């Protein structure tokens with residue numbers, strides 16, 4: 085770890101592959117047809133996208149920019165799950181025509197369906213629809229308050245879900261092929277998925293829908309001791325579908341956090357030490373809270389301190405800060421710990437989810453990324469961003 089140039093993220097390919105394989109195994113034990121859509125917004129590093137494709141994942145994208153990034157990383161339209169309100173008409177039509185899983189989120193997409201070219205021969209276009217989920221109504225134990233509603237999907241409590249189905253079915257050559265029910269409960273509990281899938285099954289029955297797939301979305305814990313496993317989640321999907329006679333549906337999951345969190349580490353180096361009074365040492369590191377805690381709500385990390393030399397005397401209070409000029413760019417505090425010196429390093433584990441995609445262009449641009457492969461070799465897969473990159477947008 086002392087050969088690496090800091091600051092840097094480290095992508096652990098083996099850990100990533102293990103998550104994909106475990107989730108797939110848990111699903112395949114219970115369902116004949118399964119699909120894993122890697123949530124691009126959770127970590128859009130192109131190298132990770134290519135790795136996800138190698139591991140047999142689709143790319144789950146929520147904007148035309150992410151759609152284009154997935155295409156540039158080698159995903160064909162048929163290997164893409166296209167969600168969210170920020171689709172463009174052009175990419176929407178390409179995706180539907182090319183056999184992507186496209187889940188409609190907005191009314192303008194219903195209108196765009198009219199502009200599809202006539203399907204070839206006896207074929208037809210498959211389209212999915214996102215169902216609105218109110219957690220208070222379907223799983224009160226997992227709800228945040230009395231009315232944990234959602235601004236996404238079409239609601240079956242209003243007329244809009246029925247109306248969207250009617251509109252889809254009125255277009256020749258287009259059929260409703262799937263439902264999308266992504267919603268994240270704070271608890272991330274399997275019980276929530278059992279309830280949301282049961283709700284989806286009741287809607288499928290109510291309208292007598294003949295679907296190919298149910299896309300249950302993301303929101304899962306990764307592999308952590310004491311937390312639900314992929315088997316628990318897969319069972320939570322299976323129980324209500326079995327009860328409704330719907331286990332022949334293809335089950336699609338869209339994990340982000342569960343696959344990326346533990347697959348990325350971040351390494352920084354102490355670049356300066358200051359003593360401000362008899363007990364307090366401030367350490368400045370070349371990483372920032374912006375790299376590993378973009379919402380500024382963490383108070384500690386799954387960290388390892390890599391001392392260059394052993395047998396350091398203990399220090400009363402050491403405050404580890406970042407490289408930005410924000411006073412509150414402070415990462416964690418050590419009490420009665422061995423003295424940190426310039427050149428020592430800090431390795432932050434489990435920092436792959438919603439970190440790199442939320443990094444601002446603040447003071448120091450995006451850091452470099454190394455990939456750690458199965459044979460133990462480390463290679464640089466992204467150089468650090470430079471001022472030159474920012475200038476290149478200028479007109």
Ligand SMILES: *Cc1c(COP(=O)(O)O)cnc(C)c1O
Pocket residue numbers: 123125126144146167266268301302303304338339340341342437
């Ligand atoms: C964010 C998101 C995901 C991934 O969520 P995680 O909590 O990272 O698993 C999956 N699907 C959709 C539609 C999303 O918006």
